Amino acid sequence: MVLTGNEVHVWRAHLDVAASDARRGESSLSADERTRASAFRFQRDRTRFVVRRAVLRDLLGAQLGVDPARLAFVYGQHGKPSLAASFDRSNLSFNLSHSDDLALFALASGRPVGVDVESIRPISDVADLVRRYFSRAENAAIDELPPAERHEAFFNAWTRKEAYLKATGEGLIDNLHSVEVSLTAAACDLVPRSNHTGPEQSWSIRGLTPAPDVAGAIAAAGHTWTIRCWQWTARTS
Numbered sequence: 001m002v003l004t005g006n007e008v009h010v011w012r013a014h015l016d017v018a019a020s021d022a023r024r025g026e027s028s029l030s031a032d033e034r035t036r037a038s039a040f041r042f043q044r045d046r047t048r049f050v051v052r053r054a055v056l057r058d059l060l061g062a063q064l065g066v067d068p069a070r071l072a073f074v075y076g077q078h079g080k081p082s083l084a085a086s087f088d089r090s091n092l093s094f095n096l097s098h099s100d101d102l103a104l105f106a107l108a109s110g111r112p113v114g115v116d117v118e119s120i121r122p123i124s125d126v127a128d129l130v131r132r133y134f135s136r137a138e139n140a141a142i143d144e145l146p147p148a149e150r151h152e153a154f155f156n157a158w159t160r161k162e163a164y165l166k167a168t169g170e171g172l173i174d175n176l177h178s179v180e181v182s183l184t185a186a187a188c189d190l191v192p193r194s195n196h197t198g199p200e201q202s203w204s205i206r207g208l209t210p211a212p213d214v215a216g217a218i219a220a221a222g223h224t225w226t227i228r229c230w231q232w233t234a235r236t237s
Contacts, residue, residue: 001230003063003092003109008218008225010115011105012210013055013232015048015098021234022047025054028069052103055232056096059105064090080169095166102211105232106218111225114167116159117208117216126154133161133176141183153183155215160205163219167203181205 003009017025026034033053040046054068061068064087072084083092096105097116106115123129130142138157142150160181204223208216218227 001062003107005110006225007108008111008113008220008227009107010208010218010227010229011055011059011107011232012229013051013103013105014101015051015103016044016101017047017051017234019047022050024234025058026050028054028057028067030069030072048098048101048103052096052098055103056094056105058235059107059232060092060094063092063107076169078169080166095163097162097166097216099214102214104208104210104216106220108220108225111221112167112169113218113220114163114165115216115218116162116166117210117214118155118159120152120155120213120215122151123154126151130154135180137180138183145183152215156207156217157181157183159215159217160207160219163217164203164205167219167221 001009026037029037029050033050037046037049037053040049057068057071060071060083064071072086073081074084075081080095082094083090091110092107093109093111093113094105094107095114096103098104099117099119102117102119104115104117106113130139134142134157142153142157145153161176161179164179164181165176202223203219203221204225205217205219206227208218208227210216
């Protein structure tokens with residue numbers, strides 16, 4: 001499962017695990033991650049955070065051939081994590097996203113990557129959100145759809161925008177207009193608009209359906225990469 005330069009690996013994980021698995025995962029976390037976990041008011045949210053970080057460490061540790069507990073991270077201006085300088089030589093990039101019990105982890109070598117996932121659900125103000133954050137072309141595309149299909153199209157577009165903006169390391173809400181995506185096609189190539197502030201390169205976005213009634217997306221630089229997907233399971237020892 002070692003990454004090659006033309007691959008993006010996507011791992012799916014369920015976050016509601018047995019207490020023993022959560023405790024085992026917590027043992028690999030850093031002191032600051034444990035502090036962040038303790039700040040959650042509800043146990044379920046605390047457990048999900050612990051499992052997300054433990055899975056991330058497990059996946060990265062396997063790629064780098066190091067103990068997951070040894071990994072250290074730094075964070076960009078908008079909170080995007082990356083490996084600390086001592087691991088920079090790996091040229092490994094990653095991103096993660098979660099919605100309820102489901103989390104997605106994306107790993108790539110030699111190219112920035114972003115991932116997003118959202119449960120498809122009714123939103124009372126979806127029309128207002130579309131008008132506020134989507135382009136004119138995206139608004140028109142949603143208006144042309146039957147009402148029953150608009151929520152799914154909205155989440156397809158939203159996850160694709162967020163995956164791209166997470167790949168570039170930009171802030172999300174204030175920059176949703178900076179990229180225009182397909183609401184229905186499984187994959188699309190794009191070139192950022194002229195007001196884009198991220199790296200000057202072309203990008204590809206691929207839609208995912210990681211579970212029923214769940215929208216997901218992967219964005220990565222370039223157009224020649226392929227996706228390989230796996231399901232993560234907790235180790236038994």
